[in-house]
Amino acid sequence: MAIVNGNSNQMLGGGRGADALARSIGHHPVAALMIAAAVIGVLWLILAAWPAGFEDVFGRKRLFINALFNGVTLGGLYFLVASGFTLIFGLMRNVNLAHGSLYLFGGYMGYEAVEWTGSWLLSYIVAFVCCAIIGAAMQVLIFRRIEGQDLRQTLVTLGLSIVFSDLMVWVWGGNTFQITTPDYLMGPIPTPIVVAVKSSGEAIFLQYPRVRLVIFAAAILIGIGMWLALNRTRIGVMIRAGVDDRDMLSVLGYRVQLLFLLVFAFGAGLAGMAGVVGGTFQSISLGEDSHFLLASLQVVIVGGLGSIPGAALGALIIGLSEQIGLVYFQNYATVLTFLIMVIVLALRPQGLLGRR
Amino acid sequence: MTVTQATGSGSIGVGGPQPDSVVTRWVYAHSPILLLGLLLVLLPAIASDFVLNQIVGWTLILGMIALSLMFLAGYGGMVSLAQMTVAGVAGYMITVLGASSLPSISLFWPWWAAAPLAIIIAVAFGTLAGALSARTEGIYTIMITLAIAVAFFNLTLQNWSIFNGFNGFTAIPAPIVFGINWRAPVPLYYLILFFSALSYAGVVYISRAPFGIALQGVRDNPRRMEAIGYNVTAHRIAAYTFASLIAAVGGILLVWLNNQISPGTAGIEATIDLLVIAVVGGLGHPIGAFIGAIIFVVLRTFALDALVAVGFDGRRFQTIIGLGFLAVVLFSPDGVIGLWQRWLARTRGLSGRKVR
Numbered sequence: 263m264a265i266v267n268g269n270s271n272q273m274l275g276g277g278r279g280a281d282a283l284a285r286s287i288g289h290h291p292v293a294a295l296m297i298a299a300a301v302i303g304v305l306w307l308i309l310a311a312w313p314a315g316f317e318d319v320f321g322r323k324r325l326f327i328n329a330l331f332n333g334v335t336l337g338g339l340y341f342l343v344a345s346g347f348t349l350i351f352g353l354m355r356n357v358n359l360a361h362g363s364l365y366l367f368g369g370y371m372g373y374e375a376v377e378w379t380g381s382w383l384l385s386y387i388v389a390f391v392c393c394a395i396i397g398a399a400m401q402v403l404i405f406r407r408i409e410g411q412d413l414r415q416t417l418v419t420l421g422l423s424i425v426f427s428d429l430m431v432w433v434w435g436g437n438t439f440q441i442t443t444p445d446y447l448m449g450p451i452p453t454p455i456v457v458a459v460k461s462s463g464e465a466i467f468l469q470y471p472r473v474r475l476v477i478f479a480a481a482i483l484i485g486i487g488m489w490l491a492l493n494r495t496r497i498g499v500m501i502r503a504g505v506d507d508r509d510m511l512s513v514l515g516y517r518v519q520l521l522f523l524l525v526f527a528f529g530a531g532l533a534g535m536a537g538v539v540g541g542t543f544q545s546i547s548l549g550e551d552s553h554f555l556l557a558s559l560q561v562v563i564v565g566g567l568g569s570i571p572g573a574a575l576g577a578l579i580i581g582l583s584e585q586i587g588l589v590y591f592q593n594y595a596t597v598l599t600f601l602i603m604v605i606v607l608a609l610r611p612q613g614l615l616g617r618r
Numbered sequence: 619m620t621v622t623q624a625t626g627s628g629s630i631g632v633g634g635p636q637p638d639s640v641v642t643r644w645v646y647a648h649s650p651i652l653l654l655g656l657l658l659v660l661l662p663a664i665a666s667d668f669v670l671n672q673i674v675g676w677t678l679i680l681g682m683i684a685l686s687l688m689f690l691a692g693y694g695g696m697v698s699l700a701q702m703t704v705a706g707v708a709g710y711m712i713t714v715l716g717a718s719s720l721p722s723i724s725l726f727w728p729w730w731a732a733a734p735l736a737i738i739i740a741v742a743f744g745t746l747a748g749a750l751s752a753r754t755e756g757i758y759t760i761m762i763t764l765a766i767a768v769a770f771f772n773l774t775l776q777n778w779s780i781f782n783g784f785n786g787f788t789a790i791p792a793p794i795v796f797g798i799n800w801r802a803p804v805p806l807y808y809l810i811l812f813f814s815a816l817s818y819a820g821v822v823y824i825s826r827a828p829f830g831i832a833l834q835g836v837r838d839n840p841r842r843m844e845a846i847g848y849n850v851t852a853h854r855i856a857a858y859t860f861a862s863l864i865a866a867v868g869g870i871l872l873v874w875l876n877n878q879i880s881p882g883t884a885g886i887e888a889t890i891d892l893l894v895i896a897v898v899g900g901l902g903h904p905i906g907a908f909i910g911a912i913i914f915v916v917l918r919t920f921a922l923d924a925l926v927a928v929g930f931d932g933r934r935f936q937t938i939i940g941l942g943f944l945a946v947v948l949f950s951p952d953g954v955i956g957l958w959q960r961w962l963a964r965t966r967g968l969s970g971r972k973v974r
Binding site for chain 1 (some may be wrong): 697750751753754756757758760761762764765766768769772773776777778779793827886890893894933936937939940941943944947948951
């Protein structure tokens with residue numbers, strides 16, 4: 263079960279990727295045509311001003327564009343949470359059901375850090391370090407003792423999540439916290455996307471919160487950074503080798519336990535950072551742990567467990583379907599996300615980019 | 619990879635000298651369960667209505683639903699977290715099809731139409747959930763069923779047209795059949811006792827029937843079973859169907875006992891509680907589900923007062939449950955049953971059965 267291997271070249275272009283793309287278009291001309299038509303259709307939906315009759319059927323364009331932007335940026339947040347989850351699974355075969363608790367804990371710690379120091383950027387470091395320490399402690403104190411027993415490890419993470427969430431209720435109670443956006447990221451930013459045309463013929467452009475776009479860009483950067491670290495560095499090679507055959511790696515003299523510790527701490531820290539993002543985007547409160555655990559589960563089920571590009575694709579799909587569902591089918595929004603999961607499971611049980 | 623391996627035998631750990639006649643030998647071998655049954659039948663003579671319904675009745679119902687999980691996990695090697703959800707679907711369906719405080723949603727069908735249809739819908743739901751997860755293995759099953767459970771919980775919270783959102787339903791009494799008012803404490807108790815005994819016997823029977831033996835073969839080595847001609851996926855899905863039948867009946871009884879249903883009935887906490895019950899009791903034998911349930915119910919009912927009495931904060935109940943669960947998973951993965959079997963083996967030398 264490799265984290266990235268196979269599809270990596272196609273993902274970021276490159277000479278071989280372009281060849282492969284040309285070949286696969288040649289092999290599946292109809293599918294390629296349909297995908298191209300869909301891409302053009304979506305681009306038209308986003309960029310063009312909608313004709314009058316169109317808005318009567320599908321609602322205001324502003325609504326659609328907002329749902330689209332919210333979905334994509336929410337996908338960025340989901341990617342941050344789920345990539346740690348999928349990384350830990352890929353290497354250690356450990357489904358960390360306490361991942362949502364780590365997210366929530368990171369959010370609370372970030373909130374406390376902002377309250378104490380007033381620095382939004384520092385809160386990310388605080389949340390990352392706190393969660394990474396907890397993750398490392400979990401790996402050293404518990405998972406090392408029951409290594410290789412997937413199911414037992416999973417049950418332990420479930421037990422931990424019960425305890426963590428109750429302890430967090432104890433400390434922070436049932437209040438909702440919102441992490442204050444720093445001044446330099448406050449306010450909306452104009453985008454070149456037309457949402458409506460005034461009767462005078464003047465176009466109205468979409469205004470979108472600056473902080474969400476910045477965080478989304480940061481999520482992409484982190485994703486690319488992880489991809490580069492996995493594919494271009496020595497430790498990345500070790501991780502990928504460990505994913506494929508950790509016994510062999512340890513026989514070759516590499517310190518697999520140290521690798522496990524680092525990856526677990528990094529994955530947990532990523533969840534903590536995502537908690538600060540979530541606290542800025544939305545809010546942090548009781549029950550957010552299970553919300554983000556569910557999101558991580560859905561993301562990796564759709565994208566493919568153990569695959570970073572899969573997590574990115576899954577996060578985009580789940581984020582979009584949640585927001586679009588909220589706008590267009592309020593009573594059944596969760597059903598839409600769920601249906602996507604069911605369809606993926608029925609057609610590709612290993613997930614879109616997962617390997618058997 | 620299962621936590622424990624179920625042995626598929628009827629009685630637990632009774633060795634000693636064996637009498638001659640077939641009947642006396644059977645009675646002797648099953649004396650613990652027969653004594654327990656006798657005690658439960660005679661219980662209404664001595665116990666108050668509170669003990670009858672809120673302690674023993676609730677235990678038996680939770681035990682039934684946990685039994686369905688035990689059947690899947692112990693004999694099938696599939697830890698499904700969707701069993702509480704199946705019970706919840708049945709409970710909601712009996713409310714929507716039958717009577718409740720909300721005439722705008724409930725259809726007020728008679729019990730002989732509403733109850734079977736509710737069970738059929740819940741079993742279909744459980745089978746579908748099984749079909750989705752049966753093609754994957756091990757920890758994927760936990761992930762997928764947990765995602766199903768949380769998605770259903772979110773749906774019940776969001777949806778007001780069928781599930782009446784956050785409020786749920788009240789006033790859902792058991793029917794009056796054959797001139798007996800089944801909502802009165804003693805008849806309701808016997809109704810619950812009858813169905814839980816029936817499901818217990820059913821699970822014990824199936825575990826020794828060819829289907830149960832084949833299922834345990836699938837648990838131990840699916841590839842080998844496939845090679846000798848068994849349809850592994852079909853066996854797994856059939857196991858889900860049978861388990862869902864038990865959970866569905868348990869769900870309807872639960873609604874009749876509590877006289878209400880709301881999203882929390884099949885919420886995340888309830889889902890995890892059910893797993894805790896099954897694992898703490900022990901997945902090695904059907905009785906484990908009921909042992910886990912009585913421990914849970916007694917703790918839930920009395921722990922608050924007990925905690926306060928010894929100077930702790932009574933609200934930290936979840937932490938106690940979580941820590942207890944962690945202790946069991948880490949130190950006695952086969953639950954209370956495993957402890958007992960090991961204790962028996964030690965006190966009787968090695969004359970007893972094999973203990974893992």
